[in-house]
Amino acid sequence: MLFSYIFGILIFGYAAWTISRFIKKSKQGRCATCALQKACEQKPSTCSNVVQIQKNEPQLIRNQHI
Amino acid sequence: MEVALLGNPNTGKTSLFNELTGSYEYVGNWTGVTVDKKVGTLKKQMGQLIDLPGVYALNPISKDEGIASQYLLENRFTSALNIVDASQLSRNLHLTVQLLEFGKPLVIGLNMVDVAKSRGIAIDVNQLSEELNVPVLPIVARTGKGCHDILNYFSLKNQHVSHFTIDYGEKIEKAIENISDLLHEEQLNHRWLALQLLQGNRVVLDHIKINKGIDIERIQRIIQELDKHIEEVEKCSLVRTIYSKRKHIIDDILSKVITREKKSDLTFTDSIDSIVTNKFLGIPIFLGIMYFIFHMTFNWIGTPVSDWLDGFFSGPLSGWIGQGLQVVHATPFIRALVLNGLVAGVGGVIVFVPQMIVLFFFISLIEDSGYMARVALVMDRIMQAAGLNGKSFIPLVIGFGCNIPGIMAARSIEQPKERLITVLITPLMSCSARLAVYSLFAGAFFAKYQALVVLSLYVLGILLALVMAKIFSLFFKHEHSVFVVELPPYRIPNAKTLFRSTWDKSKGFVKKATTFILGGTVVIWLLSYAGPHGLNVDIDHSFLALVCGYIAPLVAPLGFGTWQAATALVSGFLAKEAVVSTMSIVYHAPHSGTLTGVISQAFTPLQAYTFMVFSLLYIPCLSTVPAIYKEVGTRKLTWFTVTYCVVLAYIVSLVIYQGGRLMGF
Numbered sequence A: 001m002l003f004s005y006i007f008g009i010l011i012f013g014y015a016a017w018t019i020s021r022f023i024k025k026s027k028q029g030r031c032a033t034c035a036l037q038k039a040c041e042q043k044p045s046t047c048s049n050v051v052q053i054q055k056n057e058p059q060l061i062r063n064q065h066i
Numbered sequence B: 001m002e003v004a005l006l007g008n009p010n011t012g013k014t015s016l017f018n019e020l021t022g023s024y025e026y027v028g029n030w031t032g033v034t035v036d037k038k039v040g041t042l043k044k045q046m047g048q049l050i051d052l053p054g055v056y057a058l059n060p061i062s063k064d065e066g067i068a069s070q071y072l073l074e075n076r077f078t079s080a081l082n083i084v085d086a087s088q089l090s091r092n093l094h095l096t097v098q099l100l101e102f103g104k105p106l107v108i109g110l111n112m113v114d115v116a117k118s119r120g121i122a123i124d125v126n127q128l129s130e131e132l133n134v135p136v137l138p139i140v141a142r143t144g145k146g147c148h149d150i151l152n153y154f155s156l157k158n159q160h161v162s163h164f165t166i167d168y169g170e171k172i173e174k175a176i177e178n179i180s181d182l183l184h185e186e187q188l189n190h191r192w193l194a195l196q197l198l199q200g201n202r203v204v205l206d207h208i209k210i211n212k213g214i215d216i217e218r219i220q221r222i223i224q225e226l227d228k229h230i231e232e233v234e235k236c237s238l239v240r241t242i243y244s245k246r247k248h249i250i251d252d253i254l255s256k257v258i259t260r261e262k263k264s265d266l267t268f269t270d271s272i273d274s275i276v277t278n279k280f281l282g283i284p285i286f287l288g289i290m291y292f293i294f295h296m297t298f299n300w301i302g303t304p305v306s307d308w309l310d311g312f313f314s315g316p317l318s319g320w321i322g323q324g325l326q327v328v329h330a331t332p333f334i335r336a337l338v339l340n341g342l343v344a345g346v347g348g349v350i351v352f353v354p355q356m357i358v359l360f361f362f363i364s365l366i367e368d369s370g371y372m373a374r375v376a377l378v379m380d381r382i383m384q385a386a387g388l389n390g391k392s393f394i395p396l397v398i399g400f401g402c403n404i405p406g407i408m409a410a411r412s413i414e415q416p417k418e419r420l421i422t423v424l425i426t427p428l429m430s431c432s433a434r435l436a437v438y439s440l441f442a443g444a445f446f447a448k449y450q451a452l453v454v455l456s457l458y459v460l461g462i463l464l465a466l467v468m469a470k471i472f473s474l475f476f477k478h479e480h481s482v483f484v485v486e487l488p489p490y491r492i493p494n495a496k497t498l499f500r501s502t503w504d505k506s507k508g509f510v511k512k513a514t515t516f517i518l519g520g521t522v523v524i525w526l527l528s529y530a531g532p533h534g535l536n537v538d539i540d541h542s543f544l545a546l547v548c549g550y551i552a553p554l555v556a557p558l559g560f561g562t563w564q565a566a567t568a569l570v571s572g573f574l575a576k577e578a579v580v581s582t583m584s585i586v587y588h589a590p591h592s593g594t595l596t597g598v599i600s601q602a603f604t605p606l607q608a609y610t611f612m613v614f615s616l617l618y619i620p621c622l623s624t625v626p627a628i629y630k631e632v633g634t635r636k637l638t639w640f641t642v643t644y645c646v647v648l649a650y651i652v653s654l655v656i657y658q659g660g661r662l663m664g665f
């Protein structure tokens, strides 16, 4: 009986923890929740106010070598 | 100490980053793999290393390039490490020149010396170092050769500050001087700032604007006057003139440091390209490769292993756990929680790990071989018909792994309109989590044709994405678009990279299954165990059945109007794998055998296919929504994306189900 209580609390505690962590991380827009977390983990504010500009150098370089 | 990694795209910055920090970040053989700043700790705790997106010049064109320029302006790093591709020196040195003008301590990592050597290009490293007046360290980032020298270099205290100036000619020099006098920057090199302004660098312009009391108008007048003058005298724009001046110097340096031993032979890459990028063969080859991958994943390797695992989980493992629980006298509640909840739910997802590993292996293979850029090229014509261009296809392919990095990869698209549309359509790509749903249903209903059925779903996702892109692009005014893609030489994928990449992705899947999916499983199980009449009710009278019974009629016209299917779809919004784990719980009946068996009783093949289509499209998962928000920037557009996915999924599923019924399936 005692075992069942402890075990139940452990499982529900762990479940609650994982869910709250998931929601928190999702909200931050971080993707520790996505399968490829390494490929997309990001620091906030790295891409603020980058202005789009016109291309002024032709940069199509197909297999260009020295 | 903070060292910044800067260099052209696809020159091996991230490979070196991984080598020097002992971490694993995303590496791939195309331009624009890294789209964000990554921070790592140098081995021996020497300091921090910052990996940045690759840039051709400091004047950013796309959003990811802007991140690098902004870093340069705003961060006080100690030293810059410029990675230069030895096999493409002349182009790479344009960036190097600008970094030298920046005036911070700089060291050049001359990467890919192995490639250069195999092409018969010999580089006199000492001479190059002398000409540029900076240390040059030859390395092979992918194997780690020479990387130790870089660590050793940074452990030295006195670091070299470069002094390298190009004489741009009297008029330009005068303008540089005049602009420099007007600047109040304390941290940044005035000459460099002036030169960047002359080149029309908007990020720099915005940066100096922050400083009040700066006479922007005067600066702009100086630039305009100079531009007009150059235009008249040289018959060429100011930007072009600066570029030519640099090119001249670079060519001069290269003539001194490079000796060609034999003609460069590109025959290998060229001959493959003549087939895979062929106008008629290109797309069939791409589809053929995808079909092959799915065939490997489902029919040959993945499914047999998965089936074995499934049998093990539902048979011996459940038996052992059951006995174990008996020994410790666990209550019936705990027994049900563990066996019908955890083992069924989490186990139901974990059984697909073998398929994931196979799929991820092939995705990594495509990423590291150089085929990715070819796919973009091949798809260009179709993408143009949809109002985008070939480059948008790269985020879509990345989206096959997981939609979030796909959405972020859109940053490397130059055109804002095309970038936005790409972000909006990427959630329609069939990510690996959805693959678990396909595995379950295709395995139960279309055992022989699994690969074909899954391929059809992927292609359906792409086609609908293109249709939606076309519709969205009608709402934007037409802007001139350029298709810029660099075709890197093919590389035999590195075994280590391949392993790390596959491992990393598979680990993510398992981790998610054992954390969040587990948590969700417990909740779902509890709701299926409890009902208005207490605990351990018949599952059809549980809270879950009651609540989701209200949703079921909504999806009934699509062929799956049961509360079980509705529950699975609701939890699938949190994560698509949860569709499977939820089904395992709600369809779990003792002694009923594996889930596949139960499912094949509960659906008809047409219903199953429609369910797969609906799961593919119906909503971006919970983690994807903030990622969309981050890229599109407005709540309205984020909501719009979620809504249009639901509507589209409903319409398409309805057409398929009702159409299929009319045809007698």
Ligand SMILES: Nc1nc2c(ncn2[C@@H]2O[C@H](COP(=O)(O)OP(=O)(O)OP(=O)(O)O)[C@@H](O)[C@H]2O)c(=O)[nH]1
Residues within 6 Å of the ligand: B007, B008, B009, B010, B011, B012, B013, B014, B015, B016, B026, B027, B028, B029, B030, B031, B032, B033, B034, B035, B052, B053, B054, B055, B111, B112, B113, B114, B115, B139, B140, B141, B142, B143, B368, B369, B491, B494, B497
């Ligand atoms: N042969 C050879 N290949 C290399 C070397 N260094 C890196 N590569 C390969 O080059 C490709 C690009 O490597 P990345 O490290 O992703 O390049 P990156 O500079 O970070 O690219 P972006 O993030 O797109 O700017 C990968 O396929 C690597 O395996 C090298 O020294 N020799």
Ligand SMILES: [Mg+2]
Residues within 6 Å of the ligand: B013, B014, B015, B026, B027, B033, B034, B052, B053, B054
């Ligand atoms: Mg990179």
